[in-house]
Amino acid sequence: MDLSSEMGGIAILAAIARLGSISAAAKAAGLSVSTAARRLDGLEARLHLRLVDRRTNGARLTQDGQRLAALALPLADQLAEIARAADVLRHGTGPTLVRVSGTETIIADILAPALPRLWATAPDVTVQLQSQNSIVSLAGRDAELAVRMVRPRGDSLLIRQLPPQPIGLYASPAWLAGRDPAAIDLKAAPILAYDDSFGPLPELAWLDALGLTQAIALRTGSTRALVTATRAGAGVGIVPLRFAAGLVAIPMPQPPPLRIPWLTVHRDLRRLPQVAAVHRWIIAAFEAGASQAAASD
Template structure:
């Protein structure tokens, strides 16, 4: 098959000879008659009536202002002008077939879906469940993006996202799936050694692990900042996994999602600190009806629903 550049050149050449308003059905009729040499054979191929087919040929000739066939008793014979257009019409046919094949692939569960989400949801929730989804849809490729601070669905950086911040603008559709619960956690060794106060919620002598300045807008980081009241944290990090590791090492307290901290075997010092976040499924609106995007979305909705209690803590 000729490459797409060649097809494009041939299609462009054919379009230049076509008047405005021409339709592909007339070109198909032209090709079928050119190949069969008779109206009856072409009509049978296209599943059309002979009268309808004849009208399409006449309409095309009138639009082009060219005689495409010589009508003979034995059938239809191409004129010189008609013969010159056959190759260009075949290029259109090839492009139409390629377009149809692409649309068919879109309608099937084939291709790539780009999903953006937070690192903790990716590693602790989505990835463990993904093998079963991939078995069900072996021709789908999931591209998982966890650096969601730079992801913009309106810009088409991703097809859909699971995030804890509600989008305020953009051509997206969203659905609230549940709640991600947070608590204050420590290692068992730190919990055994820490000085407790009769007044619940007093952390004057505690060391804290928190987010770096770049993530200072996060609710967990803001909670720690309020508690510290100007004191310095013992450690700041740019990733949740580093905070979990530092907490396990006994460096101090950290505000962590319940399901992440519990998976790591950490001790809950305070279970409800008021920084729980809603979980939203956000889909690029133009892709909301795509079967492959919808399949991933349905998988995520079911996954969060099945883990609702675990996520909320």
């Protein structure tokens, strides 16, 4: 078998193993879905193996696909390292554009307001702030840096814990209508919560441990949707403390877990000047936010 002719299909197989669907694999590779599917079909035809079960809700690797993907993932990472090294050789100091992936709230409410601080110390850095809930692949070059609410995994990654983000259950005064917040029966109240698009968030496990999962009436990946719905009187919402002004805290027998952001960068990129500058800036932005929150308590 000519291995060079199989590389496209192998890369798609590795991306499906990471991301769970052909469409996500195609997006990560910068391809159309039809092109990614053709490369995968070609690989299956040449190997005479069925590697992926196509489903309406994604793609699932067959047993043969899982075995080959385990071999393909390290190879895909090595190819990505070659591409990163080529970037350094072309540009001298690394990528001219530093992409930062984070959730809507991280991008819009923590990093965007802190941009003057970045350019005061690193005026030549160009950043792209990517608001997305999906977990990007740094090894696959989807971004240079990522901030996530669930701890990433990977031996090739440098991971740093950022200051925790307090959360709680809150309701609007209009929804309470004069009722004692401590007397609310939460099992009968509409609860507004995050969905699982961020990954297995600890607050979802906390709600489940309290027997409140069945009371969840809204699930969303948008913090702004949770805050807006709570302010509108739709129910009791899981809201970050930084957005709780004007809302009433609902006392709980067990406090909710802190939301812990994790800053992640690939080891190969951390030493590059532009990436290092953005890495320091993200840490400073979160630390400044934590200091402001502490001062307002």
